[in-house]
Amino acid sequence: MAEVELREVGKMFGDVVAVENFSLTVYHGEFMVFVGPSGCGKTTTLRMIAGLEDISSGEVYIDGKLVNNVPPKDRDIAMVFQNYALYPHMTVYQNMAFGLKLKKISKEEIDKRVRQTAEMLGILDFLKRKPKELSGGQRQRVALGRAIVRVPKVYLFDEPLSNLDAKLRVQMRLELKRLHERMDTTSIYVTHDQIEAMTMGDRIVVMKDGRIQQVGKPLDIYMKPANRFVAGFIGSPTMNFLEDAVIKKEDDKLLVKTDSLRILIPDEKKNSLMPYLGKAVTLGIRPEDLSESNSLEDNRSFKALVEVVQPVGNQIFIDAKVGSHNMLAAVSPQSLVKPRQEIILKARVENLHFFDPESQEAI
Amino acid sequence: MISRQREKVFRFYIPLGLFLIFLLFPFYWMFATTFKSDAELYNLNLNPFLIHTWSLANLKHLFTQTPFLRWLYNTFFVAITSTLISLSTSLLAAYGIQRIRFKGSSLMGIGIFFCYLVPPTILFIPLATMVFKLRLWDSLWALSLIYPTFLIPFCTWLLMGYFNSIPKELEECAMIDGASRLWIFWRVIIPLSLPGILSAGIFAFTLSWNEYLYALTFISTSLKKTVSVGLVTELVRGDVYHWGPLMAGALFGSVPVALVYSFFVEYYVAGMTGALKE
Secondary structure, eight states, rough: OOOEEEEEEEETHHHTEEEEEEEEEOOOOEEEEESSTSSSHHHHHHHHTSSSSSSSSSEEEEEEEEOSSSSSSSSOOOOOOOOOOOOTSSOOOHHHHHHHTTTTTOOHHHHHHHHHHHHTOGGGGGSOOOOGGHHHHHHHHHHHHHHHOOOOSEEEEEEETTTOOOOHHHHHHHHHHHHHHHHHEEEEESSOHHHHHHHHHHHEEEEEEEEEEEEEHHHHEEEEOOOOHHHHHHHSOOOOOEEEEEEETTTTTTEESSSOOOOEEOOOHHHHHHHGTTSSEEEEEOGGGEEEEESSTTTTTTEEEEEEEEEESEEEEEEEEEEEEEEEEETTTTTTTTTTOOOEEEEGGGGGGEEOTTOOOOO | HHHHHHIIIIIIHHHHHHHHHHOOOOOOOHHHHTSOOOOHHHHHSOOTTSSSSOHHHHHHHHHHHHHHHHHHHHHHHHHHHHHHHHHHHHHHHHHIIIIIOOOTHHHHHHHHHHHHSHHHHHHHHHHHHHHHHHOOOOOOHHHHHHOOOOOOOHHHHHHHHHHHHHOOOHHHHHHHTTTTTHHIIIIIIHHHHHHHHHHHHHHHOOOOOOOOHHHHOOOOOHHHHHHHHHHHHHHEEEEEEOHHHHHHHHHHHHHHHHHEEEHHHHHHHHHHTTOOOO
């Protein structure tokens, strides 16, 4: 178990900046998730921590020790790769014992550890098989086992579940989380799947274009995204953005207006939005913060023309035209709406998000 | 159902059969000539495709009147040593160029490829000077050392392609596990590349086995000749062709290569397609 610290870490590939000014501390026993779209630098950062990629600038510390020039094998880490990276010519047992053998650990100890780990992961029956005789999920377990058996200070996961089918992924997600709790170790996990990030991370780092956009607990990031990118990336389905919203003052009340809706701004947001009076902002409303309503309540409801209805079981997604915008609403499964029907949508005003149209930062 | 089978016969088996006849006919001709007597061979009234009376005279001539067994041994020696030298060099070269990615590695890869493009008919003149200065003239070692000049480029390129199909993560994982480069090369890369190494080896072996020009240039003593050169220089005297022993030699000279191919044909195909299945 150890702390991992990155200080202003940067990575250049020729002239291309892959990671820039990355500073972060991952605490003892924390499950940290790096999430972002492909090419955002999350895997490169992980590989720099592993020592598989040179660090162009900045410093990486593992357990308080500067490791910039320490080779991967001396960093006391274990990594699980996306394609499992199991040695095809070795049995499951040999795969798991490989690292221990190199550490010159006694045969009895290796045998004990491999069997213990295999039992924990439910792969005891496959020890004599070769990777090609296993299913995707089983291979994934072996890859995990190979990392666990070494009892490293830090676990690094590079999109380990993305080659599994959806159902297995959910199951492995749970198991990984359970393993982490049980082993009480520091883990850094890279994924492009925001649901994986939300469900697994103690904290999440959202990245884009090689830069950290926001670091925080999953729900904090969901509730208070730092900027428009984070707001759009975290949460499924994606937040609705209305670009041409204007802040207006009517009688003592602060309102946000577009061509087809006017919503009252709650008191706690008033102060921060006052400087934008009369100016344009980007209004963000999550689909789950919209619900069907029977009456046009004052200053929080608006009319919408239903275009597409997508039932997903526990919710129904409605794509509706609101003035010149299209908005997605996640309504209750009991809803009976039909395409081309006009309905009234009600917004949960306390969950509205506002973004500066220039800087894209949250207001 | 029947029409589909008939279609398969016409579209697959008949063309394949014709192709096989075309390919195997020279072998049959060698075989038939080997076991005919001289009298039958030159009798134009007999059907040349059949053996009317079997005779072992040509074999007797080949094995007693010429040092054919010695030539076979020489060819084996040269083919095996040059294949081993080429393979061990190419393995290291291909791995270095493909995986270590040092400065100028891709340039070096292209450079090696260019070496392969220089025709031996030009190269043998400067090589002759070198062989002479190394005091290797008329020695089998001259061939063992010269053949790698065309074998190494070929094997290196074949192996580079093969190494490319091995996922990088395997090496990275081993690196994190604490393995050194050499350990990874020996314990991970080599076992996984066996089909590639075998096909490169077979190809190198065949090329050295059949090589003619260098063997003709650098070897003059009869006892040091290889099969391909020995047969032509000792069994064609002036304008007299000893067809019977010549064909017998050709038949026995091609058997080892055919055997090598038939044993490793599966690896050979896998090596050529570069397929690594987990």
